[in-house]
Structure formats: C-alpha cells, structure tokens
Amino acid sequence: MKKQKFRYHIGALFWLLYVCLNTANAQNKPIADTAKVFALEDLQMMVFKYHPIIKQAALLTDAARANVLQSLGYFDPNLKANFGRKLFGGSEYYNHWTSELKVPLWLAGADLKVGYDRNVGYYTNPETHTSLSGLTGVGLSIPLGQGLIIDARRSTLRQSKIMVQYAEAEMVKQINSTWYAIAKDYWSWYYAYRQLVLTREGVELAQRRFKAVSTQTIIGDKASIDSVEAYVTVQERLIQFEKNKVELQNARLILSNHLWNDQGNPLELPEDAIPQRLNGNVEHVGKLALDTLVSRAAQQHPELVKLRTKGSQLDVERAYRQEMLKPKINISGSLLSSRRSLVSNVPDNYDFNWNNHKIGLEFAFPLFLRAERGKLREVRIKRQEIDFDLQQSGREVSNNIRTSYNDLQAYESQLTVQLQSVKNQNLLLQGENQKFELGESTLFLINSRETKLIDMRIKLESMISGYQKTLAELYYKAGTIQAF
Known part of the structure; x- marks a missing residue:
C-alpha cells in the first residue's frame, strides 16, 4: 500500500512538471500557422531592386561613361x-x-x-x-609625322571607351559577389529554421511520452524511474530548443541586412516568414550544364573580361607610343x-x-628617343604580363568551376544516402515502439532511436543547406548567378 502511494505521489509530481513544461513550451513555438513562405526568388527580386550595394555597382558604368564624355571634350570646338x-x-x-x-x-x-x-x-x-x-x-x-595615325586625344578617347567594358565587368563582379553572400545567408537561415522545427518536434514527442509514462506511473504500470528518464529527455531537448531558437533569431537578423525598401530604408525579416521547403529535392546539375558554364565563363567571366579590356587598353597605348617614335x-x-x-x-x-x-x-625630333623607347618597352612588358595573367586566370576559373561541381556531386550522393538512412532509422524507431508496447524494449532505447532520428533529419537539412550554398558557389565561380 505504501509502495502504491509512493508511486502515486511520484506520478503526480511528474504530471505537474509536465503541465508546467507544456505551458512554457506553448510560448516557444517558432512560427505561427499563418506563416508566409519567403522564397529565394522573392529575396533576389528585392535585392536587385533595392540593395544599396547593387545600386552602387551600377554607378561604376556611369562613372566610366562620364570619363568618355570627358575625353570627348578634347574634340570640342574652341572659340x-x-x-x-x-x-x-x-x-x-x-x-x-x-x-x-x-x-x-x-x-x-x-x-x-x-x-x-x-x-x-x-x-x-x-x-x-x-x-x-x-x-x-x-x-x-x-x-604629317607624329600624330597622323593616333594622337593623345584619340588615344585617351579610345581607352576611356574600353574602360566602360571594364567597369561593366567590375559591376557584374560586385553584383555576383553580393548575391553569393546573400544566398549563403538565406540557406543558413533555412537550416536554422529547419533545425528549430525538428527540435520542436522532438520536444513535443518527448513531452507526449512523458505524459503517457507519468500516467502509467500513477496507475502503477510503469516504474517511477521511467518517468525520471522521460523528464530528463524533455529537459535535454528543451535546452537544445532554446539554443536553436537563438540561432534562428541571429540568422534572421543576418539575412535582414540585405532587405531594403524602395525608399532606401532598412527592413527586417518578419517573424512569421519561413524559408521555402525543399523536402530533399534539390536541383540536379548535369554534365551538359557544367560544360555550358565552363564555356560561358571562358568568354564572359568578369575577371577574364577585365583582363581582356586591360589588354585592349594597352594595345591602344602601345599604338600611341609607337606613333611617338616618329618625328x-x-x-x-x-x-x-x-x-x-x-x-x-x-x-x-x-x-x-x-x-x-x-x-x-x-x-x-629627339635624337636618341630614349624616353619614347623606354615607355614603349614598358607598355609591351605590361601587355605580356596581362597575357600570362589571362592564361593562368582562365585555367583557374575553369578548375574552380569543376571543383565546385565535384563538391556538388558529392553532396548529391550524400543526400541520397542520408535520405535512405532517415527512412531506415524511422523504421527502426517504429519497430522499437512496437517492442516497447509489448514490453520487450525500454524507454532508453526509444529515446535513443528517436534522438538519433532527429539528429539524422537535422543532418539532412544541413546537407541540403550545404548543397544549395555549393550550387550558389558554382554559379559564382562561373561568373554568373543562378536563374529561377
């Protein structure tokens, strides 16, 4: 009789603890049911319209065209x-x-x-x-001699027009770099959100199990130690939940750095906004897409375009310096x-x-032409440096694209394995639950398999986030951005 009373008091105590925990957790749900999906495409649309760095990059071409206008001033009539x-x-x-x-x-x-x-x-x-x-x-x-083919004013104008192409390439580079950083922040937010959702599910599962075990403890079907173990599991998962909640808040703040309105005022990511859901479905990049990116990068990568425009500028300078050798x-x-x-x-x-x-x-006519010959030699050396740099940079761009592609393929293989592992672990958990109901298993094994499943699902979301970041890196290294 005393033993039954003891079990009753212990069960009542754990039931009270459950009620307190359940009440506290009701205020910790990360996102309401009326949450709105904020997709990466929506973010891209806002960024390319209102982000100050994107607007600043556009000023590069405006400045280059202003230099062209300034160079045209050498051909203005003078009264x-x-x-x-x-x-x-x-x-x-x-x-x-x-x-x-x-x-x-x-x-x-x-x-x-x-x-x-x-x-x-x-x-x-x-x-x-x-x-x-x-x-x-x-x-x-x-x-009739020096200045007939090209002179200082024509050289300046030609070089300033070439620099417009350089400025456009620099603009593309800045936009690509900015978007790459933003895309990584978005997928970090995605992972933080999915991690919190899975952790919350774990807390809710642990609380339901604690409630069931506490009820069975009260009526004497379970030992009090099972209630203690169930309560410890709730506590562990609540601690992880609070930690993940802070991580999500920080990820949301980091992503908010890139949100601006049309009036140039900063915006904050709403708390009811959630990232798009992928469910393990990721974009497959085939060999043909890789070859297309490599081929396009060889012609349009901003770093290579900048080097080519520098070479064209030096060609104009070399023609001018050769002209200076004439009397x-x-x-x-x-x-x-x-x-x-x-x-x-x-x-x-x-x-x-x-x-x-x-x-x-x-x-x-200067008799020795030392200044003119020295300047021409310097320009020729710079042109050779550009050629070597272009050769090396082209190879690095191609290999960097292939490196990111290899990482992407590795992620894709790992995702396939991880998806199957999650399914298998879920089957193991279901089997363990059936054994537990028959009295052939323990609460410890149930919690262990459930915790393992949650960790594997979180790892799956981490892989998805990593895959998407690597996909953004692939397009960034190819000198472009991912189209939606």
Whole structure:
C-alpha cells in the first residue's frame, strides 16, 4: 500500500512538471500557422531592386561613361578672342583684335581653323598689320609625322571607351559577389529554421511520452524511474530548443541586412516568414550544364573580361607610343581674305584664292628617343604580363568551376544516402515502439532511436543547406548567378 502511494505521489509530481513544461513550451513555438513562405526568388527580386550595394555597382558604368564624355571634350570646338588697344599723346599706338574658332577633327588628327584678325595702329608690327577691314582666314593644321595615325586625344578617347567594358565587368563582379553572400545567408537561415522545427518536434514527442509514462506511473504500470528518464529527455531537448531558437533569431537578423525598401530604408525579416521547403529535392546539375558554364565563363567571366579590356587598353597605348617614335612634322595653311561676311563685295585680289595664303611648317625630333623607347618597352612588358595573367586566370576559373561541381556531386550522393538512412532509422524507431508496447524494449532505447532520428533529419537539412550554398558557389565561380 505504501509502495502504491509512493508511486502515486511520484506520478503526480511528474504530471505537474509536465503541465508546467507544456505551458512554457506553448510560448516557444517558432512560427505561427499563418506563416508566409519567403522564397529565394522573392529575396533576389528585392535585392536587385533595392540593395544599396547593387545600386552602387551600377554607378561604376556611369562613372566610366562620364570619363568618355570627358575625353570627348578634347574634340570640342574652341572659340577664343583677344583685344588690345593703346592710345597716348593723341596717337593710336595699336588696336589689335584676334579671334579664332578651332575645330579638332578625328581624321588624321587635323584641326580646322577659322580666324579673323584686325591689327592697326602706327606702331603695329608690319608682319601682322592689316587693313581697317581686317583679315579673315580659313585653314587646316595637319600632323604629317607624329600624330597622323593616333594622337593623345584619340588615344585617351579610345581607352576611356574600353574602360566602360571594364567597369561593366567590375559591376557584374560586385553584383555576383553580393548575391553569393546573400544566398549563403538565406540557406543558413533555412537550416536554422529547419533545425528549430525538428527540435520542436522532438520536444513535443518527448513531452507526449512523458505524459503517457507519468500516467502509467500513477496507475502503477510503469516504474517511477521511467518517468525520471522521460523528464530528463524533455529537459535535454528543451535546452537544445532554446539554443536553436537563438540561432534562428541571429540568422534572421543576418539575412535582414540585405532587405531594403524602395525608399532606401532598412527592413527586417518578419517573424512569421519561413524559408521555402525543399523536402530533399534539390536541383540536379548535369554534365551538359557544367560544360555550358565552363564555356560561358571562358568568354564572359568578369575577371577574364577585365583582363581582356586591360589588354585592349594597352594595345591602344602601345599604338600611341609607337606613333611617338616618329618625328613631329606639322604643316598648317590658311586661305586669306579681307571680307568680313559672305555677302561682302571684295576685289578678287583680296578675296580667297591660292595667291592669298599663309603656310607654316614645324619639325622636331629627339635624337636618341630614349624616353619614347623606354615607355614603349614598358607598355609591351605590361601587355605580356596581362597575357600570362589571362592564361593562368582562365585555367583557374575553369578548375574552380569543376571543383565546385565535384563538391556538388558529392553532396548529391550524400543526400541520397542520408535520405535512405532517415527512412531506415524511422523504421527502426517504429519497430522499437512496437517492442516497447509489448514490453520487450525500454524507454532508453526509444529515446535513443528517436534522438538519433532527429539528429539524422537535422543532418539532412544541413546537407541540403550545404548543397544549395555549393550550387550558389558554382554559379559564382562561373561568373554568373543562378536563374529561377
């Protein structure tokens, strides 16, 4: 009789403990039934619209195009004018007016010049003296040696246009890098959520078993020690549940770093948001997809594109430096007229014709060309460095893609085995439960097999998360992003 009373009091005690635990756990459910799925595709849409780093990357091409516009400024027409007059002692010493419109031309590096000069006065230099109506000139300045094929302004413009491609490749690189980091954070959140869900299921199973064992302890069908063991299992799983809950909160905060609205204000991931469910179904990447990624990366990988654009830029620089080895021979000529407008009536002797002209010739040539030859040699060396770097980088890109693909294949094989292991472990647990009901097993074995099953399911979710991260890494190393 005393033994039955003892068992009754012990059972009542454990029943009270169960009620307390169940009440506390009711407040620890991670996500409500009205949870909303926040898929990776939804995240990508938000990121590419509102993420500040993505917007910042787009500024790279804008800056490069601004440099192109700046380089085009070397071909802008230039209008200049000069005026000077001196009166002293009732005499006009000079009255000078000079104006010129200079239009740089792309062809042959020539300059078109249209000018008007009026230089009068008693002390005006006879070489520049004009009539009271002034003198109009239309002419060209053409480099026949250095600068005929390419000059500094054409070299600068060509290189700035090439740098637009470089900036676009850098933009793609930054976007790919940003998205790769975001995708990893998403799958870390996925794993933290699935881990918490599975841990919560374990807590609920342990609590139900504790309730059943406590009831059987009260009526004397089970020993009190079974209730103690069931209660210890509840405690262990509750501790793990609280730990996983914190991990989920931290994962949610990390993912929130990438959420912004259209006004540039930061957003937080709602607590009722849950990641998409995969159920062990992952995207299969075949050999054909691998070959496509490798082939595309060889042509479009941002690092390789950047190296090629650097090489193209150096090709332009090399052509310019080779041009600098030529002697400088500039010839200029202008046809002259005293007319001040197209409708003016000017005698033929003072109008535009071959007898009224002004010509000039400029020649310069450094005897040793050491500066020019040294600069050309430096450019050639840099071009060789780019070629070697491109060769090595191309090989590394290809091998990095294949390395990620191999890791992906390994994950896929492990997932297949793990899925089957989970099914087998579930069968073992069911068999152990049947044996327990027949009195041929113990609560310890039940808890052990159940704990093992929960751990295996958590490991499966970890593999799924790792697989998805490796898949994102595969596309990142291929210089692109995964399409949905």
